[in-house]
Each structure stands twice: as structure tokens, then as C-alpha cells.
Amino acid sequence: MAKNDVVKGKYQFVMTVLKDSSIYRQNALMNANLFYLGAALFVFGLFNVIFVGDFFRTAHKLGKPFVIYIIAAFLMIGVFEALHHFPGLAAVNAFGFDHIILQISLLLGGVLFYAGITYLSYQKACADFEKIDL
Template sequence: MITLLKKEMKLTASPVSYLFILFGLLAFLPGYPILIGTFFLCLGLFQSFQSAREANDMLYTALLPVAKRDMVKGKYMFCIVIELCYVILTTVPVLVRMTVWSDAAVYRSNALMNANLVYLGFVFLMLGLFNLIFVGGFFKTGYQFARPFVAFIIVAFFVVGIGETLFHIPALSALNAFGFTHIGLQAGVWLTGTVAFTWLTAVSMCRAIKRFERIDL
């Protein structure tokens, strides 16, 4: 499986997938809908699927000594690695904004979503939905990616909308906590996002394997 992952990274991946990990640093920006950075990461991953199809990667991989199910797992592994790199990178501004810059005026006066653990929970949720809707949708056919990506765009912007709206409801204002205030709630949302990511990805991969086994290449 590691060999397949290396193949995805060296041969198949679009450089854009790596470059767009840097959008994790958007979480430093005040007055910016920071969840959009996660959408950009997904756009970068989409580029890898596009370049893989252009390069006829499925046929090439099928000729290698791997099982058909490994082809699916390889693509998921690649997405998960890129996604986790993004999460690690975007955690840096989150930690900085939660600690040394927690009282910075530009962040305190920010009308949009704050970079805290709740934000990271939403990041995980969006990445899990990408794996479910786009990656899972792609493996229904092994070549069609436009429709699953459009479906993901709709859902992603819905998630961004919810993330940017919820804390404006007075009862839920704690979601936009600064520093370590309401840390229990913050950690709860983060944990829920992490569990959602794991569950959505696992469900998507199991379904994709079953579907792809039935496809004629």
C-alpha cells in the first residue's frame, strides 16, 4: 500500500494538490471566511483526479501487481495524507490565535468565524464530506468526476454558511470563543468533526471498493 501511495504522490498527483495545502495558512487572515481554505484544498485534490484521468492512470494502475481494491485504497490514502498535512498546517494559526494572539484587536473585532477548535472541527467535517461525496462519487464510474464535484461544492458552501452563521445565534455565540474559553465546547466540536471525518471516509471507502470491483475498466 505504501508503494501505491508513493506512486500516487510521485506520478499521479497534480502539483496543485501540494501547493494548495498552503491555504491552511488562510486561518491567519482576519475578516476572511477561513473555511474557504479547506474548500481550496479540496479543489487541489480534484486537480489530481483530473490529471489522473487525463493520464489514463486507472489503466496504468490496473496493469500493476495490485488488487482492484488497492487502486481505490491508494487514492483514498493519497487524499487522507494531503488532508492531514492541511489539518496540521492550519492548526498552526489556530494555536497562535488561541494563545499569543488571542487578544489581538484584529481578531477580536473579526465578524467572521474565529480560528479555534470549532473551526478545526468544521475543517474535519468538510474533508470527510469531500471524501464521501467527491471521492466516493468518482468511484461509481472510475472516470466521471464533474457531477460529484458539483455536488460537493453545494454541500461545502452549505457547511461554510452554517459555520459562519451558527455563532451569530446568541445561544451559540460560545462557538466563536477566543483563546481557551469554553474549551469543553470547543474540544467537543473538534472531536465530533474528527469522528465525522473518520466515519465518512471509512464508509465512503468501503462503498467505493464494492462499486469499483464491479466496474469494467
């Protein structure tokens, strides 16, 4: 048996035998699904706007934008983690292929937010950096 077969067997075991395990199905936190990836992209977009964008506004003050980003990210992650506990929003925490159209839509929303906010942040950072006298 090749070592790759051992790895393949472990992955298949986890994905099939343990897929209905209570650790995955009854987790109080968000499941690792497409909405989770979209939410992560949202938080990365916040980083680009708040931290990177603010750096090019001042070019030397890093502490304040970093703390602001941490607070904003913490709040948004809290919102994302809590969403599936609200009535009618349980589908955002779907597992596997359950509510796959919703999951794909939420992922695409995260991708579009990340790309759009990063582009706008880039444009603003370019304009701000031109004004700085180093």
C-alpha cells in the first residue's frame, strides 16, 4: 500500500463516516461551508480597507488602523457566527450540499465584496499616497 493511499483513506473516512458526527452537525459555531469562505473574504476585504488603506493615508501610523481593524473584524465575525441562530437564517449554516444555491450565492457575494472593496481601497490609497510628503 502506498503512503498516498493511507492519506486518501483517512480523508475518505472523515468525509463519509464522520460526516454526520455530532461534532460537525451540532456545532454551536459556523460550519466550514461556502458561506464561511465568503465571510472570510469579507473580513479580508475589511483588512484591505481599514489597515492597508489607512496606512497609505498616513504612511507611518500603524497602531490605530490595526486596532480599528481588529475591532471591526471581531464584530463582523461575531455577526457571521451568530447569523444561523436567528429564526429563518439556519440555512446559512448548511452542511454539505444542503442549500447549495444559497451557499454559492453567499460565497459569490463575499468574492464580489472582497474584489470591489479592495479595488476601491486601492484607488483611494493611490490618491492618498500622492498627497503624502515623505
